[in-house]
Each structure stands twice: as structure tokens, then as C-alpha cells.
Amino acid sequence: MKNPDSIGLFRGKRILIVEDAYFLADDTGRALKRAGVVIIGPVATASDALEKLATERVDAAILDLHLRDETVFLVADRLVQRKIPFLFATSVSASALPKNYTGFALCEKPKELNVIARELFGSGNAKLN
Numbered sequence: 001m002k003n004p005d006s007i008g009l010f011r012g013k014r015i016l017i018v019e020d021a022y023f024l025a026d027d028t029g030r031a032l033k034r035a036g037v038v039i040i041g042p043v044a045t046a047s048d049a050l051e052k053l054a055t056e057r058v059d060a061a062i063l064d065l066h067l068r069d070e071t072v073f074l075v076a077d078r079l080v081q082r083k084i085p086f087l088f089a090t091s092v093s094a095s096a097l098p099k100n101y102t103g104f105a106l107c108e109k110p111k112e113l114n115v116i117a118r119e120l121f122g123s124g125n126a127k128l129n
Contacts, residue, residue: 009121011036016052016061018075019089020044020068028062028089035117044068049075058084060120065090065097076101085120 015037019025025042032039040056043049045067052058053075061079063072065088072088079086088097 006117006122007035009117012038013059013121014038014040014057015120016040016049016056016058017042018044018046018049018061018067018072019064020066021064046070046072046074050078053078053082053084060084061086062089062116062120063087073098073101087116087119089116 010032013036015032017025017028017032017039019028019042022044025044029039029042040052040058041049043052049061049063049072061075061084063075063086065072076086076088088101
């Protein structure tokens, strides 16, 4: 069941999008902007994401698991260190995640924004605080 109020959880948040598929990143960014989000990125590499984390305030992140030749786990590790909530938005199964990421939200692509909002800022399991 949809919960339209969940999208309001995004309002005013600064969300890093790490996604190497341009059109998916662009569609996600546009939808988030309509929900009142400040988009950080999107970026397509782990090094670009780490640079954004070093130079920008980030409230949460949406991470594609596989970025061309690399995974996003270095970025996820940094987010964990900084206690920034995130989720993996990917088409792979939960079994592809290393054991230390068991329990983090894993959403299939594409995902409805109200589900992502609940995971990052509501009662979902992506919250680290």
C-alpha cells in the first residue's frame, strides 16, 4: 500500500545518488527534486562519491551496488563511519551483499520514492542512528 506522506520525509534533505546508469540516475534525481530534495550528484564512480562525501553535507545516500568495473562498498563503508543512512538500489539479490551489510535496505531498481523515503528517514532499516 502506498503511503503518500512518506515522500514528505525527503523534503529539505541532501541525498547523494551513486548510479552509473545515466537515465536511471537522471529519472531518480528529477523525482527527488520534485519531492523537495537537494541532489548531490549523481555520480557514477566510487571515487567521485567519496569526493562528494568529503566536500558536501549529505543526509542520506542511494547506492547502486555495481558501478561499471567496481562496487560501491568503499562508499558504503564511509557512510557507515559517518552514520549517514543509505540503501542499495540494485537489481541483484541480497545474497550478493557481503555479510557486514546484511540488514541494510536493498531495493530493486527502479523503486517507488515513498518506499525509499521510509527506508532512509522513516521506520525502515537503512537508518543508522
